[in-house]
Amino acid sequence: MTWPYPPNVWLFTAEELVNTPSVREGISVQSETTLRAKGASFLVAVGMQVRLPPHTLYVAATLFHRFYVRFSLKRHHHYDVAATCIFLASKVEETGRKIKDLVVACCRVAQKNDTLVVDEQTKEYWRWRDIILFTEELLLEATCFDLTVRSPYSPLVFLTRRLVPDESKRNALSKSAWAFINDSVRTELCLRFSSNLIAAAAFYFASRVCHVDIGSEWWSDLDLSIDNIKDACNIMADLYEPADKLGEQKYTRLTN
Structure with missing residues (x-):
């Protein structure tokens, strides 16, 4: 790959992200963060049901977060938008799945029942299908038909x-x-950092957890800021409080 990826116009400051449509309509910043996380978790669970690859799920999640820069969680349920993002991302990334399979997966994940029988004879099937097709137009509007998303996986391999x-x-x-x-x-x-920087942050964080020496000043050659890398690492670390799911250890915030 060529380092780095081109600039991303969908980046925002921390201050901009506490003044979203949801916040302006009365949802607290913390509540919005929680609902976004729930929506993304739903998205991943549905994607795994239909065996979508990681890069498609990353694209879907990115579209999901971009949607709520333009629209409010008060008006559009996070599960509805998440389901639509999977549908659209699978087409964009040419990993398309039949809408029937996606609808069945959405029903099962939403109701927490992996063996739930869902077909064209059930109301839930048609409700989810209609939601996805209706919300797809809103999603395209919210993203201004800009569906270009470059995931951090390729930059990570490069690093x-x-x-x-x-x-x-x-x-x-x-x-x-x-x-x-x-x-x-x-x-x-x-929404905060480029795919290059997210890859670098994951790489740096993993090097600390795995105790792998990666040298010093490596970020300078890649035109990245170590302060931004650490900021991204700390956002990741907050996911694992009080203990991470891989090693039951608490990740500490990076200050050096």
């Missing part, structure tokens, strides 16, 4: 191959960093 020559260490670090990126879809990282 690990360039900076970690030892294969065994590289594999361990890659696995950890990949997991951080997967989990980051529950946050607004994709």
